[in-house]
Amino acid sequence: MGLRRWLWPGRGPAALAFGLGAVVALGQVPFGVQVLALPALCGLLHLLSREAAPRAFALALIAGAGHFALALNWIVNPFFVDPWVHGWMAPFAVVLLAFGLGLFWAGAAALAAALTAPGRLRLLALVTALALADLLRGHVFTGFPWALFGHIPLDTPAEQLGALVGGYGMGAVVLALAALPLAWPRAGTVGALAAIAAVLVWGHARQGLEAAPPPGGVVRLVQPAVVQSLKWDPDEARATFDGLLELTVAPPQGAVPDLAIWPETAVPFLLAEGEGAALAMGSLGLPVAAGYQRVEGERAWNSLALFGLGGSIGQSYDKIHLVPFGEYIPFGDLAFRLFGLRAFAAQQGFGYTAGEEARLVDFGPGLGPARVLICYEAIFPGEVGTPDRPGWLLQVTNDAWFGTLTGPYQHFALARLRAIEQGLPLVRVANTGISAVVTATGQLAPDTAGVPARMGMGARGTVDAALPGALPPPPYARSGDLPLLLMLLAGLAFAALRARAGKRP
Structure with missing residues (x-):
């Protein structure tokens, strides 16, 4: 029963979470339906912010699976280059990738629920934890920063925010805007809409920035x-x-x-x-x-x-930066040095060398x-x-x-x-x-x-x-992601400490 409690929240909530995740994916290129993706993200945050850690984990895992199954549907195509040989693997690739990446969402939701009670502190913890999960996903196991929350503004003038905070930072902004109407229903909604409008106007103006003279080639x-x-x-x-x-x-x-x-x-x-x-x-x-x-x-x-x-x-x-299992086998050279196993070693001609x-x-x-x-x-x-x-x-x-x-x-x-x-x-x-x-x-x-x-x-x-x-180096080119990482860690710590202080007698 304990495992089922963690992994299966019930048919109705599971369908809702999966559907909300998929609609959030409609904000990604080439769909570009941000007008649906942002309200769906707001709904997903609302759903996750009310649950205890086990149920939040399950719902976020299923929502992530819905999101990544749609956003990364192209993952089936390599298996159909030679469909008679590899085509049978395509469904497994979609399911494994979607739920594997969904674990990042699940871990973030469970962490936020474990640290805070439902309310504004929970929303702060959830936003920062999900933004941290995207940052983590871009680095662990060689990294896969694709279909991030921060990619929802792409192909709109709002993508110019990347010059200030980068793609991961845009994800934190997107999550924060989706959470504002939940924290303060009237003022937060007005504030989020005003912020979106301001960013679009600023981004449109920045698109026309005059660069240095071209080099001539x-x-x-x-x-x-x-x-x-x-x-x-x-x-x-x-x-x-x-x-x-x-x-x-x-x-x-x-x-x-x-x-x-x-x-x-x-x-x-x-x-x-x-x-x-x-x-x-x-x-x-x-x-x-x-x-x-x-x-x-x-x-x-x-x-x-x-x-x-x-x-x-x-x-x-x-x-x-080679593609694992596509251009090389992880630890293949190490297996050759330790055990003499040649079949996976780049130094023996099996795959590329980095x-x-x-x-x-x-x-x-x-x-x-x-x-x-x-x-x-x-x-x-x-x-x-x-x-x-x-x-x-x-x-x-x-x-x-x-x-x-x-x-x-x-x-x-x-x-x-x-x-x-x-x-x-x-x-x-x-x-x-x-x-x-x-x-x-x-x-x-x-x-x-x-x-x-x-x-x-x-x-x-x-x-x-x-x-x-x-152009001259924008702020993100000079600072990278370290300021964002420190800010997210500070936000998560603040939410956890305030929640802990609120529990004291």
Whole structure:
């Protein structure tokens, strides 16, 4: 009975919690129905704030499952690249991921209930605990900061708050606004609506901030739109490579590009400097920054390098934050050292090896140094910064794994948020989309023909655009998440101490 009390609150309350969590997910990109998501979040906080710890845990777990099942529905797509082999795993992936991430909500709700009694202190504890849970989720077990509360404002002017407090901080703001009508029904509702309106007006004005003069260089984004099921087919490798070469040398739309950029692992061959494919890339008349697999001995890296005349391989960057179980097996190298188990060891050629240093790559006159991010490295706000500030961000990715409905749009929105947080322009090149050039306030920059520099899902082609200028470092770029962490811990401690003081005789 004890376990059932923790895990099953009853059919009606469970259905309500699951439904509220799912409606909160409608605030995420690409749904963008914040007008429903925020009242649903208010309702969910109301539901959780009345319960004792065991029941709050169960309800929050189920609400989290509803939220993440809808927000992260793209997780099934990798299993349908080869459906006859892996398709059976898709339902298990959705359930395990949804309830696994729901545990963060459940732990936060149970902690708030254990520390405080129902009332305003409980609401304070619940808001701070849920915001802390999102911050924790972005770091533990290598981190997965996707579909956060702070991502609800994305694709609205309110996303400019990211320049002040970052994505996690926006989550705390969203939770606080949803809790205000519960703490003070009349004044809190008016205050929340007024705050939302003020942020939208301020965010709209900030979108037009004038950045520093652009450095003058023009980049060419090459989007080959290679279907994932054919990407590593050896029979298609030559056609894939020839297509990339063809797009790279297509007549420019305006100014001649200074650099062509290919997406993550675009080159379907292993490369040797001055030979074969590298030589062909070096004969195109302009430098090419391309994602490729760098191999030394038994080890391989997911990398980006600058290819120049004569097939030279210049500065490069190796992906540091690898996808666990996708690009490497956690503790695989340790198992090899301790037990001689080769099957999971990156040093034995099973998976990628992580890069060691987040160094800048200098792309030459007119472009300058950039912080390179490969695939989902762009979802981690704390890993974008470097000791020397770059002039721009470059993300190369292959989002063909994510399908075409939700995942690629969310990934693009998170990359734009990094541009806002850092006050830096972003160049994003994806295999199947979305490729774009983004200003330092997260807006689409114009291409050389004067239209938005963006290629959508499934489009094949190129975009030429001048690299936009940067802004001075915003507050979040200077401070990071430490002030938020301290504030949340202080808020939770205050609620707990006040609640304890109120119980004294």
